Amino acid sequence: MTNFPRRTRCYRCDLPRADSAISGSLTQAPPSFFSNDGTKDIGQTASQFMLFRNLESTVSEDLLLKGALKLASSPAAIKRVLVIRDRRTNESWRFGFAEFVSVEESKIAFNKYQENMTGYTISSKPVTVSYIHPGVFVPVFQTRPGSERWTFEPLGTGGGGVKLAYWDEEGYASVLLAEGANKTAESGDASGQGNSEGKNKVKKKEKDIMTMVDGDKSKKRKADPSISKDSAPANKKVSVQTEQLVLLLTQAGTGCSFTSSILAESS
Numbered sequence: 055m056t057n058f059p060r061r062t063r064c065y066r067c068d069l070p071r072a073d074s075a076i077s078g079s080l081t082q083a084p085p086s087f088f089s090n091d092g093t094k095d096i097g098q099t100a101s102q103f104m105l106f107r108n109l110e111s112t113v114s115e116d117l118l119l120k121g122a123l124k125l126a127s128s129p130a131a132i133k134r135v136l137v138i139r140d141r142r143t144n145e146s147w148r149f150g151f152a153e154f155v156s157v158e159e160s161k162i163a164f165n166k167y168q169e170n171m172t173g174y175t176i177s178s179k180p181v182t183v184s185y186i187h188p189g190v191f192v193p194v195f196q197t198r199p200g201s202e203r204w205t206f207e208p209l210g211t212g213g214g215g216v217k218l219a220y221w222d223e224e225g226y227a228s229v230l231l232a233e234g235a236n237k238t239a240e241s242g243d244a245s246g247q248g249n250s251e252g253k254n255k256v257k258k259k260e261k262d263i264m265t266m267v268d269g270d271k272s273k274k275r276k277a278d279p280s281i282s283k284d285s286a287p288a289n290k291k292v293s294v295q296t297e298q299l300v301l302l303l304t305q306a307g308t309g310c311s312f313t314s315s316i317l318a319e320s321s
Contacts, residue, residue: 089147090138090147090222090224090225091107091108091147091148091149092105092107092138092147092148092149093107095149095186095187095190096184096185096186096187097184097185097186097187097188097190098185098187099185099187100157100160100161100164100185101157101160101185101186101188102153102154102155102156102157102159102160103151103152103153103154103160103185103186103190103191104122104151104152104154104160104163104164104183104184104185104186105149105150105151105183105184105185105186105190106118106121106122106149106150106151106152106176106181106182106183107148107149107181107182107183107184108148108149108179108180108181108182109137109146109148109149109150109176109177109179109181110148110176110177110179111145111146111148112146112177113137113146113148113150113176113177114137115135115136115137115150115228115229115230116230117176117177118135118137118150118152118176118230119132119135119152119230119232120176121175121176121177121181122135122152122163124174125162125163125164125166125167125174125183126154126159126162126163127159127162127163129232129233129234130155130233130234131154131155131159131162131163131234132152132153132154132155132159132232132233132234133153133154133155133209133210133231133232133234133235134152134153134209134229134230134231134232134234134235135150135151135152135153135229135230135232136150136151136152136153136206136220136227136228136229136230137150137227137228137230138150138151138220138222138225138226138227138228139225139226139227139228140224140225141204141223141224141225141226142224147225151186151190151227153209154234155234160185163183164183164184164185167183189221190220190221191218191219191220191221191227192218192219192220192221193216193217193218194216194217194218194219195215195216197217202217203226204219204220204226205217205218205219205226206218206219206227206229209235
C-alpha cells in the first residue's frame with residue numbers, strides 16, 4: 055500500500071512507522087488489506103445517519119434493518135440501511151448505517167439506544183450505535199464505466215445527477231430501501247399534485263373573472279349614453295364591479311399585469 059514518506063503513522067491502521075516495519079523472517083503472509091471497523095466514521099453531532107458497529111459478519115441488509123427498527127419510533131422513520139462491504143470479496147466489514155427521515159427521528163432512536171446500551175443487540179450480539187461525521191459519504195460527480203455499483207443516489211433531494219459513495223475506496227455501501235423511502239416519495243408526489251391543483255384553481259378563477267369583465271363590457275355597450283339619468287348609475291355599477299374584480303384577483307394570487315389590464319378594460 056502506498057504511504058507518503060513523511061507520514062509518522064499509517065493513515066489506515068494508525069500504527070507508528072517503527073511498529074509497521076517488517077523485520078526478520080515472515081511466519082505468515084502479510085494482510086492483503088487493512089481492516090476498517092467503522093470507528094473513523096463516528097461523529098459527535100446529530101445527523102440523519104446512524105452508525106452500527108460490531109455486527110456479525112452474517113448480518114445482511116434485511117437483518118440490519120430489523121435491528122435498526124428496534125430503535126425507530128415507527129417503521130416509516132427509516133429511509134434505508136447500508137451495509138459496508140468489500141469491493142473485491144463482497145464480504146461485510148461488520149458495520150453499517152441507517153438513514154432516518156429526519157434528524158429528530160435519529161435523535162429519538164439514539165436516545166432509546168442510550169437507555170439500554172448493553173441490552174441492544176442485532177442477531178444476538180451487542181452492537182454499538184453512534185452518529186456519523188459529514189465526510190463519511192462523499193459526492194461523486196462523474197462515475198467511471200463499471201463503477202456505478204459502488205455509488206448510490208441521495209433520497210428526496212433531486213440530486214442533480216450527483217451520487218454518493220463511501221469514503222473508503224476498498225469498500226462500498228450495499229443499500230436496502232425501507233418504508234420511510236416510500237413515504238418520502240409519496241410525500242413528494244402529493245406535494246407536486248397539490249401544486250398542480252392550486253394552479254388549476256387559479257386559472258379557473260382567472261377565467262371566471264374574464265367572463266365577468268366581458269359581461270360588464272357588453273352591458274356598457276348596450277347602455278344608452280344619451281340618457282344622462284341612467285349614465286351615472288351605470289358607471290357607478292361598473293365601478294363597484296371593478297372593485298369586486300380587484301378583490302377576486304387578489305384572492306386568486308394573480309399578477310399585477312393581469313390586474314392592470316382588467317382595470318384598463320373596465321374603465
